[in-house]
Amino acid sequence: MAFTAQDVKKLREMTNCGMMDCKKALTETDGDMDKAVEFLREKGLATAEKKAGRIAAEGIVKAYMDGKVGVLVEVNSETDFVAKNTEFQTFVGDVAKTVADTNPADVEALKAEKCGDSTIGDILTEKIAKIGENMKIRRFARIETAGVVVDYIHAAGKIGVLVDADAPDCDEVRECLKNIAMQIAALSPKYLSSADVSEEYKNHEKEILIAQLKNDPKNASKPDNIIEKMISGRLAKELKEICLLEQEYVKAENKESVAKYIEAVGKKIGADIKINSFVRFETGEGLEKKEENFADEVASMIK
Numbered sequence: 001m002a003f004t005a006q007d008v009k010k011l012r013e014m015t016n017c018g019m020m021d022c023k024k025a026l027t028e029t030d031g032d033m034d035k036a037v038e039f040l041r042e043k044g045l046a047t048a049e050k051k052a053g054r055i056a057a058e059g060i061v062k063a064y065m066d067g068k069v070g071v072l073v074e075v076n077s078e079t080d081f082v083a084k085n086t087e088f089q090t091f092v093g094d095v096a097k098t099v100a101d102t103n104p105a106d107v108e109a110l111k112a113e114k115c116g117d118s119t120i121g122d123i124l125t126e127k128i129a130k131i132g133e134n135m136k137i138r139r140f141a142r143i144e145t146a147g148v149v150v151d152y153i154h155a156a157g158k159i160g161v162l163v164d165a166d167a168p169d170c171d172e173v174r175e176c177l178k179n180i181a182m183q184i185a186a187l188s189p190k191y192l193s194s195a196d197v198s199e200e201y202k203n204h205e206k207e208i209l210i211a212q213l214k215n216d217p218k219n220a221s222k223p224d225n226i227i228e229k230m231i232s233g234r235l236a237k238e239l240k241e242i243c244l245l246e247q248e249y250v251k252a253e254n255k256e257s258v259a260k261y262i263e264a265v266g267k268k269i270g271a272d273i274k275i276n277s278f279v280r281f282e283t284g285e286g287l288e289k290k291e292e293n294f295a296d297e298v299a300s301m302i303k
Helices: 005-015 019-028 033-042 086-102 107-112 120-131 171-187 199-214 224-242 258-269 294-302
Strands: 058-066 069-077 135-144 148-154 159-166 274-282
Touching (some): 005 019, 005 033, 058 159, 069 086, 069 148, 069 159, 069 274, 086 120, 086 135, 107 120, 135 159, 148 171, 159 171, 171 258, 171 274
Antiparallel strands (some): 069 135, 148 159
16 A cells, blocks of 8 residues: 555654654555554554544534433534634534434434424535535434433533533532543543453553563563563553543542542532543544645635
């Protein structure tokens, strides 16, 4: 598989590695981007996809709450200017309410749902024609709970979070869950706890760590039992970073974990608080933004 200069640039942006290292990685992996990332990680040159989730599209994430139902939706636009448009934001709010009311199976089913006298899909088409910019309903999440669900929207819709918990519905619990939602927005955990991490993922990460150690002259000659301890320690540290309940609670002064913080709030109110799930959307995450050259655009208009 051949690769281009743009591929090298993209890999550099994903990993923060040098241009020549990225070129070598793509050469060694026959242009396979995913394998090239792993090649760089194994060489100890890249952190775990440091920039793979960078923001690359405009739009907003919006929440809608209705008692025991919480909804997050992401709708993308071409420019940030349109994302700030009141009409666009009202439409996204209508989409979120429709998800709460109708519980559609997916985006296509959502487009067929009624909103007033029209369907969501027809309204979307109308907005595209009126505003003059392409828009897309990208994804949504809906949580209906027997406990408590709270939302948190950061930076006017750049990041949105829902947190669902089995707990009594009171001010103390809602404040606790709001704090947890802020933690999720800031640190972007992938899992609720290490118990939710698959053995396949753990084994894959162990393979990466083994390759890193073998490629490090300082560690390559160490005994297998020492290597195993080093791998276990590094894996445990990684899991602590990506699992919500094991993360260090950012507002704590004594470096307690999120789980300990929740436990402390539970003791204070005399009831258990159990986090069931969470959802985190970041606007444009994983989407590639169209690169535009203003000078070229102007030149093309006057030809």
